[in-house]
Amino acid sequence: MLDVENISVFRGERLVLDGVGLALDAGDALLLTGPNGAGKSTLLRVLAGLRKPEGGHVLWAGIDALADRTAHAARVAYLGHQDALKAGLTLRENLLLAARAAGSDPDEAMAALDLSGLSDLPARMLSAGQKRRAALARVMLARAPLWLLDEPSLGLDSRAIGLLEGLFRTHRDTGGIVIATTHVPLPLAHPKSLILPDLNDAARDGARASLDDVT
Numbered sequence: 001m002l003d004v005e006n007i008s009v010f011r012g013e014r015l016v017l018d019g020v021g022l023a024l025d026a027g028d029a030l031l032l033t034g035p036n037g038a039g040k041s042t043l044l045r046v047l048a049g050l051r052k053p054e055g056g057h058v059l060w061a062g063i064d065a066l067a068d069r070t071a072h073a074a075r076v077a078y079l080g081h082q083d084a085l086k087a088g089l090t091l092r093e094n095l096l097l098a099a100r101a102a103g104s105d106p107d108e109a110m111a112a113l114d115l116s117g118l119s120d121l122p123a124r125m126l127s128a129g130q131k132r133r134a135a136l137a138r139v140m141l142a143r144a145p146l147w148l149l150d151e152p153s154l155g156l157d158s159r160a161i162g163l164l165e166g167l168f169r170t171h172r173d174t175g176g177i178v179i180a181t182t183h184v185p186l187p188l189a190h191p192k193s194l195i196l197p198d199l200n201d202a203a204r205d206g207a208r209a210s211l212d213d214v215t
């Protein structure tokens with residue numbers, strides 16, 4: 001379904017990603033790990049079509065996914081480090097924007113993330129963990145097959161981590177793919193693993209990205 005081949009990215013003068021590849025089928029999950037600065041967020045942004053790589057291909061069902069950015073945007077739900085909520089709008093209004101675009105139900109997403117009681121609060125009044133849950137609700141509302149999540153559990157308490165587990169399971173059970181960067185364990189069953197090296201160190205060691213199944 002998603003085949004990524006030989007991706008290379010420079011940031012400034014520095015090579016950040018060097019020949020990165022991965023292959024995922026419907027229902028798969030990938031944990032993207034590696035030290036600070038290794039290029040995890042950069043790779044997610046490439047996969048989301050937000051950053052053009054200097055080399056390599058991203059194929060979706062065998063077709064060049066980045067050739068038509070609009071078509072690719074409809075396949076992707078991207079969660080960055082910023083929760084990107086509009087501070088002056090209520091939680092419900094924020095989610096309605098995403099829900100309308102995809103024809104999905106904000107009440108269902110708020111219930112899934114235990115946010116229903118907060119729906120009329122302006123986003124600026126939400127706590128960090130509540131904002132993260134709201135951003136995850138928006139991911140759910142996008143109804144996109146490919147979830148690209150940059151540290152999705154950031155700021156979540158243990159109850160919310162449990163909700164995240166359910167979200168992942170439902171998405172994968174319906175054929176969705178999850179790719180998540182993380183520095184901590186995530187509630188993803190049987191993920192694949194891609195460990196990106198810091199190429200500054202790797203230049204000394206000759207290390208390259210390694211893709212393995214986690215058992």
Ligand SMILES: Nc1ncnc2c1ncn2[C@@H]1O[C@H](COP(=O)(O)OP(=O)(O)OP(=O)(O)O)[C@@H](O)[C@H]1O
Nearest residue numbers: 011012016034035036037038039040041042043181
């Ligand atoms: N705006 C920028 N201009 C130039 N280089 C940048 C810029 N932003 C990030 N970089 C560099 O790109 C490299 C990869 O950064 P990236 O954010 O993808 O790493 P990461 O693996 O997600 O790190 P972290 O674990 O800290 O989130 C880093 O070495 C960083 O210094």
